[in-house]
Amino acid sequence: MSPLTSPSRSPLRYAVSLVIAASFAPAVHAADLLTITQDALEHSATLNSSRSTFRSTEAGQDVERGDLLPQISATGSAYRYNTLESQSYSNSAVSEAGGSSSSTSSGEDYNGTSLGVNVTQALFDATNWYEYEQSKKQVGQQALQLEIDQQQLLYDVSEAYFDILRNKEILDASQAQEKAIGRQLEQAKEQFNVGIVAITDVNEAQASYDSARASLISARNDLQVSFEALERLTGQHYESIEGLADDLPIKPPVPAKRSDWVTLALQSSPSIQYSQAAVELAKSGVDIAKAGHLPTLDAYADYAYSDNDRDELKGHNENVEVGVQASLPIYTGGSTSASVKENTYSLEASQYDFEDQRRYTTQQVRSLFTQVANDVESVNAQQEAIVSNRSALEATRAGYQVGTRNIVDVLDAEQSLYEAISDYADARYTYVTDLLQLRQQTGVLNLDVIRGTNQWLRDTKRVSLTLADDRGTGTPAMDDIGERPKPPTTP
Numbered sequence: 001m002s003p004l005t006s007p008s009r010s011p012l013r014y015a016v017s018l019v020i021a022a023s024f025a026p027a028v029h030a031a032d033l034l035t036i037t038q039d040a041l042e043h044s045a046t047l048n049s050s051r052s053t054f055r056s057t058e059a060g061q062d063v064e065r066g067d068l069l070p071q072i073s074a075t076g077s078a079y080r081y082n083t084l085e086s087q088s089y090s091n092s093a094v095s096e097a098g099g100s101s102s103s104t105s106s107g108e109d110y111n112g113t114s115l116g117v118n119v120t121q122a123l124f125d126a127t128n129w130y131e132y133e134q135s136k137k138q139v140g141q142q143a144l145q146l147e148i149d150q151q152q153l154l155y156d157v158s159e160a161y162f163d164i165l166r167n168k169e170i171l172d173a174s175q176a177q178e179k180a181i182g183r184q185l186e187q188a189k190e191q192f193n194v195g196i197v198a199i200t201d202v203n204e205a206q207a208s209y210d211s212a213r214a215s216l217i218s219a220r221n222d223l224q225v226s227f228e229a230l231e232r233l234t235g236q237h238y239e240s241i242e243g244l245a246d247d248l249p250i251k252p253p254v255p256a257k258r259s260d261w262v263t264l265a266l267q268s269s270p271s272i273q274y275s276q277a278a279v280e281l282a283k284s285g286v287d288i289a290k291a292g293h294l295p296t297l298d299a300y301a302d303y304a305y306s307d308n309d310r311d312e313l314k315g316h317n318e319n320v321e322v323g324v325q326a327s328l329p330i331y332t333g334g335s336t337s338a339s340v341k342e343n344t345y346s347l348e349a350s351q352y353d354f355e356d357q358r359r360y361t362t363q364q365v366r367s368l369f370t371q372v373a374n375d376v377e378s379v380n381a382q383q384e385a386i387v388s389n390r391s392a393l394e395a396t397r398a399g400y401q402v403g404t405r406n407i408v409d410v411l412d413a414e415q416s417l418y419e420a421i422s423d424y425a426d427a428r429y430t431y432v433t434d435l436l437q438l439r440q441q442t443g444v445l446n447l448d449v450i451r452g453t454n455q456w457l458r459d460t461k462r463v464s465l466t467l468a469d470d471r472g473t474g475t476p477a478m479d480d481i482g483e484r485p486k487p488p489t490t491p
Contacts, residue, residue, distance in 0.1 A: 030240040030462035033161050034454040036230070037447070040157045041150070043235035050149040057135075057142040064135040067128040075116040081308065083108045112308030119301045123324070126291035134284035141277035147270040153233070154450060155433075155440045160230040162429045165244055167226050168463045169425035171219040177418035178212040181411065185209045188407060201407040208411040243461025250379045250431055253438060258369045261442055265365045266358065268443035275350075275357040282347035289343045292336035295328040361441060368438040375431035382424035389417040 041047065122128060185205040191197040231237055255261065266272060300323060307316035329336065393413040399405035432453065439445040 030242045030459050031238045032242045032454050032457050032459075033158065034447075034450055036161060036234055036236075036238065036241070037154060037157050037450050039234040039236045040153055044153050044233060045235070047149055047153050050146050054139075054142045054146050057139050061132075061135040061139050064128070064132040067125075068122060068132055071120045073118050075118075076114065078113050079111070081108070081110050081112055108310075110308050110310040112306065114304070114306040116305070117303045121299045122296070123299055124295070124297040126294045127288055127296075130284055130287040130291050134281060134288065137277060137281050137284060141274060141281060144270045144274040144277060148274060151270065151440050151443070151445045154445050154447075155436055157230070157233050158436050158450065158453070159433050160226060160233055161241065162244070162432055163226040164223065164230060164241060165463060166425060166429040167219065167223040168243075170422045171216070171223055173418045173421040173425070174212065174216040174219040176421075177414065178209070178216050180414055180418075181205065181209045181212045184407070184410060184414065197407070204408050204411060208415070212415075240462045240464045242457035242459050243463055244428070244432070245456045245458050245461070248428065248432075248456045250376050250428070252376055253369060253372050253435060258366055261365050261369050261438070262362050264444065265361050265442040269361050269441070270443050272354075272357055272361055272443075275354040278350045279347070279354050282343065282350040285343040286340065286347055289336065289339040292329065292332070292339060295326055297324065297326045299324050364441045365438065368434060368441055372431065372434045372438055375427065375434055379424070379427045379431055382420065382427045385420040386417070386424055389413070389420045393417050 185202070185208075188197060188202045188205040192199060192202050253261070300321075302319070302321040304319040305316065393410075393416075396405050396409050396413040400407065400410050436445060436449070436453070439449055
């Protein structure tokens with residue numbers, strides 16, 4: 001019996017073994033928006049930088065608190081004392097008679113030690129107190145900046161994700177257009193060869209085909225660029241992502257009143273809250289500057305110990321001093337008053353910035369609300385445009401067959417149909433991203449919103465992101481920022 005016909009190598013048995021092996025193989029699922037967003041929240045360099053800045057600001061608050069707590073310092077020394085005295089003298093009378101002068105010398109050597117401890121506690125220091133209050137406000141403002149950066153990341157990831165899906169549908173339409181016009185070109189060539197049409201029809205078809213090829217190349221490039229944008233945000237590579245369901249509901253935003261969205265934004269927008277926190281910080285700056293006119297009051301305690309081994313001395317010396325000291329700035333060259341004026345103008349500027357941010361957010365929310373409402377109508381119109389353009393193409397082809405239309409009409413109808421298909425895809429994804437941006441500007445874009453959007457993605461409509469990998473072996477890995485610093489642990 002031949003090995004090819006043996007029971008162990010029979011085609012049926014081989015096919016069954018493949019099915020069994022496939023059943024135990026792990027299923028490879030396309031990545032969805034929620035998974036990719038969670039990756040971005042973990043690996044985004046921008047967001048991680050914002051987190052580190054927030055922690056740094058928190059540590060700065062502890063620095064300012066330290067100025068309000070007791071300050072203790074100690075000094076110590078060990079020394080050797082050595083002196084040498086040399087003196088000479090003469091008697092003037094003796095010198096006149098031819099006498100001589102005399103000299104004496106003496107020295108001292110001993111070892112000594114000293115120790116001092118100083119404790120100071122601020123009883124009243126308005127500058128340090130206001131600086132500490134300002135540091136707490138800085139922590140709150142930086143927390144708002146972290147929220148702004150996080151919501152921006154959620155939108156950026158969503159936009160990059162849906163740009164991939166948008167570009168893939170446009171690419172599919174471009175491929176279909178190229179294929180359809182290619183068939184039209186072949187038909188024109190065949191008809192020219194048998195003398196049915198003139199060479200101008202072939203040239204027209206060739207020109208349209210070349211244009212379709214150029215659009216196809218551009219669409220492929222756009223898909224690759226959008227994929228790279230997503231990879232930059234997440235630091236991860238994905239083989240495929242889930243596509244958007246065809247039955248995605250295209251509805252106006254809820255709540256349905258534009259004024260409700262504006263009210264919500266004025267209450268919830270972290271950008272507005274950040275600008276408002278900047279005003280409070282500027283007020284703290286004015287308080288700090290004014291505190292330069294006030295006195296300071298400190299309690300202190302000093303302890304000093306000294307000892308040495310001089311032969312004629314026994315024991316040691318100790319001194320203890322406890323007291324309160326005050327300081328009042330009388331004249332500082334005008335710098336304190338100038339600082340108050342400087343910070344007052346900074347406060348005024350921050351108030352104008354706050355008002356500008358309120359106006360900007362209001363305008364953005366109004367515009368985006370209107371845009372989303374228009375997107376709903378645009379999607380419906382583009383969907384109807386596909387139906388009408390497809391009917392027009394069929395009618396034009398029929399007219400071309402009977403001689404009432406020429407090839408230019410057919411090519412124009414082909415182009416109009418695939419432009420309508422691309423415009424419909426573009427309108428759908430524009431609706432999704434505009435709605436997400438509306439939520440971001442309002443300040444309510446979070447993971448729950450991403451989950452709600454994610455439920456309209458389907459693995460059956462996956463888009464492959466397998467592209468030529470030209471990263472090379474010398475490219476550093478994602479998240480490779482070098483050795484991370486290790487701050488000391490607080491005892």
